[in-house]
Amino acid sequence: MRHGMRTAKLGRPTAHRVLMLRNLVSSLLHHEQVTTTLPKAKAAQKLADQVIHWGKLGGKSNWDRANAFLLNPKDTLRPLFTTLAQRYASRPGGYTRIQRAGYRVGDNAPVAVLELVDSAADLRFERAARTVGREMALRAREVVPATGEMRGPAAWHDLRKRVEAHGPERIGELLGAAEELDALTRDNVVKALRYRSAPLPVDPATSVSSTAEVVSAPARDVDAPSSSAAAADADATVPAVHPASLFLDRAYHHYLLSLATLSLSTSRAPDPDRTIKQLTQRLGSLELRGAPRPVLTVPSVGRSPKAGERTDGWEAHAERGGDASSKRGGPIARAKGNKGRESRTWGAQAAAAAARAKAQAVEHEA
Known part of the structure; x- marks a missing residue:
């Protein structure tokens, strides 16, 4: 029984x-x-x-x-x-x-x-952003049949511009209908953002003076926009960011990280010089165990060969001018394309150099 x-x-x-x-x-x-x-x-x-x-x-x-x-x-x-x-x-x-x-x-x-x-360290929120970033990174590396070139960073920027056009309140709805994402990913994004409303001011005082102090049930309408009085009561040092906009920022972070990782990855093939035990240990270490680790800004991808990994792709990358391109920034900067701060700086410097050369040519002709 x-x-x-x-x-x-x-x-x-x-x-x-x-x-x-x-x-x-x-x-x-x-x-x-x-x-x-x-x-x-x-x-x-x-x-x-x-x-x-x-x-x-x-x-x-x-x-x-x-x-x-x-x-x-x-x-x-x-x-x-x-x-x-x-x-x-x-x-x-x-x-x-x-x-x-x-x-x-x-x-x-x-x-x-x-x-x-719906907390600041929500795992579902972070995992959904990571999935969106990786899928958009894979889409950026797809080859368009009409032109024969990769989509590039324009794929992500077009998606973000489209979902942010109607305000942060509709970002979750528009991401749930985006054709660029997988169906399961769209469902997870909707679940992660369904009950997340605009940020509220948090009272830092947590001490209790007496048991007679009672806080009544909140009667705030979460669907209505926050009033100016509530915004004025919030701490000015804490920026008020909508959770949907924060989700796009985290997805963009993972998008850059995935693009940089894919650009540094090489194809793996069995190495006959390695034993089966070493290969088993190498493949077993790739499994994800435990809670997800915090995301790093720079990918921890090294250049040391490991068991079952070939290095012929590294020499080919160097022959194509990989060393010369790396001087203009790392993999994260290259993933940003012409949208990053360093690229804009290089463009301004090139424009200034061209203007100086043109002025010198005019002076020489005069």
């Missing part, structure tokens, strides 16, 4: 288990992202959604319940009833998300990342 199967015991007594889950929920509300084992994340997810629901409802009774449940009320109680309540005002539920992050070293336990959705 399945008696006592409703609640996961997690191998701990009741008092230990309850205190551990309260600690997980308190850390989640404070840091907006915690890493733990998968069973603990599933057990803490239910409690975190319930606590956030209290913050949306507001009222003194819910304030007291959250104050009694959280272990760090001075850091999380006020943001729970203000910032998080406003962020999830239009979301009907599902305020947290579990992302699998591989297995723990030692006991091989499954590890997961429990995070608040």
